[in-house]
Amino acid sequence: MAVSTRSFDTAPRLADRPGVHVSVLVPAKDEAGNLALFVEQCAEMIDTQSASFEVVIIDDGSSDASWTILQELRTRYAFLHPVRHRAQRGIAEALRTGYLHARGQVLVFYPADLQFKPEDIPSLVNPILAGDSDMVTGFKQGKYEKAFVSRIYNTLSRTLFHVPVRDLNNVKAYRREIMAALPMRPDFHRYMIVMAAAQGFTVTEVPIPLYPRHSGRSKFGLSRIPIGVLDMVAVWFELRFGQKPLLAFGMLGAALFALGVLAGMSALGWLLATGQGQRWAWTVIQTCLVLGSIFFATGLLGEQIAQQRSEVREMRRELGELAAGQRENEEREEQGPSRVTVRDTR
CATH class of the missing domain: 1.10.287 (Helix Hairpins)
Known part of the structure; x- marks a missing residue:
């Protein structure tokens, strides 16, 4: 479902360029029970792809053994680049840190909890590598917690911003220049699609299967609802009146x-x-x-x-x-x- 139009007639395919094509940015907070299997599945996915990948995992102030595990995994997987926040800064800051350490021309926001399998990353990335889209977002396929809250959030967002995608806050892949063009603000990742579409970048969505968490528990509760609503109003004002x-x-x-x-x-x-x-x-x-x-x-x-x-x-x-x-x-x-x-x- 395309949000805006843009010509790619003269643009070279990113997959034809040398170097790292795709950087998978993975914020991780207390995910010691998931990291080894996640990286193993990333290795299996990368082995099947012609494009070159790297995985940048950002340890966002974990209090468990996440950083120790990442250090050990780095010796086994050349594509893995762990980065560490000594204190928790949130997903937006983690993505920003990952962006600064990434070398790829396509960035992928992906969680480490294995609710989304690394094998589905190519379905997000391939339309961008082929030059068909600037950003690809997934919409969840399957049952998940807080589905009612998610529907309310997405309905309000679509009504306020007129962006016809079904899931605004999900895994996504996007060109590097999108990250460079977005204003830096807390929790900006929730409205990355909205802000990118407002600047003329094209957005496509694809179905992505959702699985139960492999280990650990969700870091988000109902207390995030009022914060999300206020962020929504702030982003709306930024897009409507930020320049004037x-x-x-x-x-x-x-x-x-x-x-x-x-x-x-x-x-x-x-x-x-x-x-x-x-x-x-x-x-x-x-x-x-x-x-x-x-x-x-x-x-x-x-x-x-x-x-x-x-x-x-x-x-x-x-x-x-x-x-x-x-x-x-x-x-x-x-x-x-x-x-x-x-x-x-x-």
Whole structure:
């Protein structure tokens, strides 16, 4: 189900480029009972693929033996690159850390709890490697806990953002430039599809089987519901008014200020005509004038902040291009002088 359209006629297939094609980013918090089997299944999947893979597992402040297990697994699997947070930072920070350590042109967000099998990763990745999509998200096939909450969340998200995918917060694969283009904010991974679609990237969804957890328990409870709703509102405001905050605050402030002026003129006319004044009316008028001025000033301040954010985003883009160029030079040197790298210039 495509969300937006974009031409790929002149884009080279990512699978035709040298180096690492796919980086699987795996946030892991207290997953000692799952890591060995997960990595083993990743090895089986990688052996069947023509594209080159790496697996970046981010230990997000685990209190069990996860890091020790990852260190041991690294000696057995060359594709494995473990990274460690000494304290828990959350999935968004873990994905950001994985992105900074990954070398692939396609990134995959995949959990370590084995509710999703590594054998299904190619179904997410192949449309991107073939140049048919920018992002591929899975929608769950099978029974799972908190299905009712998930349906409410997805229904609200589709209504608010008009992105016609069935599961916004699931495993997904996406081009590296999507991660570079997204604003960094807590829990941004939940709305990665929404923000990517808003910037013109294409989104496709595929069915992904869901299995019972192999070990451990879910880290998420009902307490996440109000946080998710507030995040949803924040993302909606970011997409609607993030680039032009004066459009929201300025219009509201101007409307309140104009209402106060008109009410004041009406109250003054009534006072001159009847000789009677209404104290409550003057209180409302003063409130409208003060709030209108504050909102308008807030909009002007927001415009300055938006300008600074645009400059920072441009700097990040340029730094990303420099880093990409450096990686391509290193890969070219590893491949030898006879190999020619075709750069994706989209």
